[in-house]
Amino acid sequence: xxxxxxxxxxxxxxxxxxxxxxxxxxxxxxxxxxxxxxxxxxxxxxxxxxxxxxxxxxxxxxxxxxxxxxxxxxxxxxxxxxxxxxxxxxxxxxxxxxxxxxxxxxxxxxxxxxxxxxxxxxxxxxxxxxxxxxxxxxxxxxxxxxxxxxxxxxxxxxxxxxxxxxxxxxxxxxxxxxxxxxxxxx
Amino acid sequence: xxxxxxxxxxxxxxxxxxxxxxxxxxxxxxxxxxxxxxxxxxxxxxxxxxxxxxxxxxxxxxxxxxxxxxxxxxxxxxxxxxxxxxxxxxxxxxxxxxxxxxxxxxxxxxxxxxxxxxxxxxxxxxxxxxxxxxxxxxxxxxxxxxxxxxxxxxxxxxxxxxxxxxxxxxxxxxxxxxxxxxxxxxxxxxxxxxxxxxxxxxxxxxxxxxxxxxxxxxxxxxxxxxxxxxxxxxxxxxxxxxxxxxxxxxxxxxxxxxxxxxxxxxxxxxxxxxxxxxxxxxxxxxxxxxxxxxxxxxxxxxxxxxxxxxxxxxxxxxxxxxxxxxxxxxxxxxxxxxxxxxxxxxxxxxxxxxxxxxxxxxxxxxxxxxxxxxxxxxxxxxxxxxxxxxxxxxxxxxxxxxxxxxxxxxxxxxxxxxxxxxxxxxxxxxxxxxxxxxxxxxxxxxxxxxxxxxxxxxxxxxxxxxxxxxxxxxxxxxxxxxxxxxxxxxxxxxxxxxxxxxxxxxxxxxxxxxxxxxxxxxxxxxxxxxxxxxxxxxxxxxxxxxxxxxxxxxxxxxxxxxxxxxxxxxxxxxxxxxxxxxxxxxxxxxxxxxxxxxxxxxxxxxxxxxxxxxxxxxxxxxxxxxxxxxxxxxxxxxxxxxxxxx
Numbered sequence: 001x002x003x004x005x006x007x008x009x010x011x012x013x014x015x016x017x018x019x020x021x022x023x024x025x026x027x028x029x030x031x032x033x034x035x036x037x038x039x040x041x042x043x044x045x046x047x048x049x050x051x052x053x054x055x056x057x058x059x060x061x062x063x064x065x066x067x068x069x070x071x072x073x074x075x076x077x078x079x080x081x082x083x084x085x086x087x088x089x090x091x092x093x094x095x096x097x098x099x100x101x102x103x104x105x106x107x108x109x110x111x112x113x114x115x116x117x118x119x120x121x122x123x124x125x126x127x128x129x130x131x132x133x134x135x136x137x138x139x140x141x142x143x144x145x146x147x148x149x150x151x152x153x154x155x156x157x158x159x160x161x162x163x164x165x166x167x168x169x170x171x172x173x174x175x176x177x178x179x180x181x182x183x184x185x186x
Numbered sequence: 187x188x189x190x191x192x193x194x195x196x197x198x199x200x201x202x203x204x205x206x207x208x209x210x211x212x213x214x215x216x217x218x219x220x221x222x223x224x225x226x227x228x229x230x231x232x233x234x235x236x237x238x239x240x241x242x243x244x245x246x247x248x249x250x251x252x253x254x255x256x257x258x259x260x261x262x263x264x265x266x267x268x269x270x271x272x273x274x275x276x277x278x279x280x281x282x283x284x285x286x287x288x289x290x291x292x293x294x295x296x297x298x299x300x301x302x303x304x305x306x307x308x309x310x311x312x313x314x315x316x317x318x319x320x321x322x323x324x325x326x327x328x329x330x331x332x333x334x335x336x337x338x339x340x341x342x343x344x345x346x347x348x349x350x351x352x353x354x355x356x357x358x359x360x361x362x363x364x365x366x367x368x369x370x371x372x373x374x375x376x377x378x379x380x381x382x383x384x385x386x387x388x389x390x391x392x393x394x395x396x397x398x399x400x401x402x403x404x405x406x407x408x409x410x411x412x413x414x415x416x417x418x419x420x421x422x423x424x425x426x427x428x429x430x431x432x433x434x435x436x437x438x439x440x441x442x443x444x445x446x447x448x449x450x451x452x453x454x455x456x457x458x459x460x461x462x463x464x465x466x467x468x469x470x471x472x473x474x475x476x477x478x479x480x481x482x483x484x485x486x487x488x489x490x491x492x493x494x495x496x497x498x499x500x501x502x503x504x505x506x507x508x509x510x511x512x513x514x515x516x517x518x519x520x521x522x523x524x525x526x527x528x529x530x531x532x533x534x535x536x537x538x539x540x541x542x543x544x545x546x547x548x549x550x551x552x553x554x555x556x557x558x559x560x561x562x563x564x565x566x567x568x569x570x571x572x573x574x575x576x577x578x579x580x581x582x583x584x585x586x587x588x589x590x591x592x593x594x595x596x597x598x599x600x601x602x603x604x605x606x607x608x609x610x611x612x613x614x615x616x617x618x619x620x621x622x623x624x625x626x627x628x629x630x631x632x633x634x635x636x637x638x639x640x641x642x643x644x645x646x647x648x649x650x651x652x653x654x655x656x657x658x659x660x661x662x663x664x665x666x667x668x669x670x671x672x673x674x675x676x677x678x679x680x681x682x683x684x685x686x687x688x689x690x691x692x693x694x695x696x697x698x699x700x701x702x703x704x705x706x707x708x709x710x711x712x713x714x715x716x717x718x719x720x721x722x723x724x725x726x727x728x729x730x731x732x733x734x735x736x737x738x739x740x741x742x743x744x745x746x747x748x749x750x751x752x753x754x755x756x757x758x759x760x761x762x763x764x765x766x767x768x769x770x771x772x773x774x775x776x777x778x779x780x781x782x783x784x785x786x787x788x789x790x791x792x793x794x795x796x797x798x799x800x801x802x803x804x805x806x807x808x809x810x811x812x813x814x815x816x817x818x819x820x821x822x823x824x825x826x827x828x829x830x831x832x
Binding site: 006009010012013016017019020022023024026115 | 458462465466469500503504507508511512514515518519556559560
């Protein structure tokens with residue numbers, strides 16, 4: 001038989017296999033993990049929340065002329081601002097945690113570069129834990145807040161200062177190890 | 187309604203393509219003329235439908251149908267017509283549709299190449315259609331160009347102003363023809379692996395397709411680099427940016443392939459290597475698409491990126507490269523090669539060495555491109571690899587290639603029979619040595635400048651010497667034009683022209699890299715700036731309105747040896763719709779070099795900051811690329827049957 005299998009002929013396949021493996025790891029990290037985002041500290045920690053008006057979206061009565069989210073309502077209490085989007089896969093992962101969070105604190109959602117119907121469907125599918133929802137069609141609000149990508153979550157203290165920022169989806173471990181200790185301290 | 191028609195056409199095409207694939211796999215063992223006919227008709231319909239769908243998308247851009255998401259995101263009513271059209275491929279979804287359109291066109295053309303034996307042809311169409319259906323699925327499931335918006339916007343967001351440029355309107359289509367063209371040789375290789383049928387004819391049929399793709403890649407890359415040169419305002423022409431590398435790697439591999447397949451055409455050796463190169467070349471094209479489209483690498487060029495699509499592209503890559511490589515692993519030891527030996531000093535050896543160096547060079551570029559990613563994935567360190575790395579690794583590897591390029595055409599197949607071989611090399615060395623001394627006397631620069639310049643002279647002399655000796659050996663007298671053409675068809679003029687192109691390119695690189703001078707000035711209106719023998723007078727600065735931008739335009743008069751040469755008008759353009767600014771450098775191109783003038787920030791009181799470059803021979807870089815492409819086209823024409831039958 002001329003079918004003599006040569007081990008050298010498998011070399012390209014092996015090299016390719018490793019490249020694919022490595023690319024998968026990089027992609028996985030780009031999607032789920034946010035180490036690179038975390039390593040960039042938010043400039044806003046300890047500062048007041050940006051004074052930019054956020055148009056409020058009412059998902060039950062669309063026709064209502066939406067006004068802006070009024071943060072003064074939340075004066076003297078700790079609250080959460082969560083940037084999310086229906087097109088963002090990690091947002092789906094963190095949806096149950098945001099739900100948990102909303103049982104302790106008021107959570108304001110800001111839909112980043114999203115379309116009305118998509119956001120509505122997203123909330124139908126994954127529940128609506130938000131006290132209020134604002135929309136950021138152009139992405140300008142996210143720039144003011146220094147958002148790196150969605151999802152991103154901010155904790156605001158009673159004085160209206162940002163005390164903590166979490167880039168990327170909040171996993172249950174993050175919730176337990178990072179959010180709860182901060183809340184206990186305050 | 188019209189865009190929905192386009193969408194439906196794509197869905198139908200996807201179904202047909204998928205059906206064709208199943209049909210092909212089912213009839214893998216017996217490729218009758220019926221099977222071929224079915225596949226041919228399918229390819230025709232696929233091509234027509236995708237073409238129609240592309241026309242519909244273009245129509246939506248021309249009529250500014252902002253109910254389509256990509257039109258509202260990438261177009262604007264005030265945009266000039268040509269940029270409305272080029273806006274079709276100035277974004278992710280549209281560029282993929284263009285990719286698929288070109289793929290279906292290539293599939294259609296190759297399917298009517300009946301000179302190929304039928305089993306091979308069926309598999310070639312089959313593999314092409316398989317890739318086509320994978321990419322159609324990618325478009326339909328993750329990046330539908332016909333997606334509508336919920337809220338109709340009043341006007342579009344416009345196209346990134348940097349991309350509103352004639353050079354860049356043509357750059358993506360050319361590059362894509364190159365990328366996708368390599369799919370044909372890939373399909374040839376995979377079909378050979380599947381059917382086990384490989385012979386000299388296989389190589390002969392495949393070569394023109396590689397050459398077409400290679401020419402398009404050459405022109406595409408040159409256009410991109412030309413655009414970067416005059417539009418980005420940095421004065422450079424190549425930045426070793428990951429996206430540039432992504433287009434350069436398939437070029438290097440296909441260059442190796444063009445040479446290698448010539449050996450296979452002469453005698454049946456290096457089968458495995460040729461097959462592997464064909465698979466690699468297209469893999470690098472896919473990698474190029476992957477790198478640009480997935481956001482895997484962030485770079486200045488990543489205009490349309492989105493990580494969520496990366497997974498899908500990775501799956502496509504896995505199937506379309508992984509499966510052929512598995513086939514290669516199993517089948518590659520079963521091919522029968524000719525038993526033939528060749529001397530160290532022969533064409534075969536020269537091409538083998540050329541292949542070795544070209545693939546090594548590709549590897550260094552690949553490592554330079556992926557290493558920063560690799561490091562980031564492992565320990566989060568962020569590094570960027572710049573020209574310093576490539577100058578130290580890539581350039582030394584390419585130098586022997588150029589050295590060899592000059593003398594390889596002297597050699598014959600199997601063994602050297604040229605008695606004047608040593609004489610020719612002596613002649614080359616002397617000319618190069620004298621040229622080097624002349625270069626050194628003209629302007630003293632670094633050793634590298636001298637080496638780079640000498641290489642160009644070496645190669646130029648080599649090609650000319652070869653041409654002259656070929657003419658002498660033929661001992662023809664050109665009494666009429668027919669005899670001349672007959673002679674031309676006998677020698678491989680395409681090779682000479684392409685190699686001259688490399689010499690011209692190298693001369694351009696030498697001028698631009700080592701002999702350029704840069705001036706940074708801050709001047710007011712009325713001032714005179716002197717640069718070498720030239721001087722520039724700052725005449726005025728004013729606001730001017732363009733079709734979709736406002737421009738701040740300065741006017742300068744360029745004098746050389748106190749004689750008027752030309753007016754130079756650098757601009758800063760502001761695009762209100764996109765809220766962004768571009769710098770339009772004023773470039774006066776001439777044969778011997780460019781004067782490149784960029785207007786910076788400033789005001790009339792304190793003066794305006796200006797950057798002026800003197801770039802000798804810079805246009806030779808793109809001129810050289812044109813010569814290479816023309817050489818490729820010539821060699822296709824020469825190999826077509828018309829000339830062979832003369």
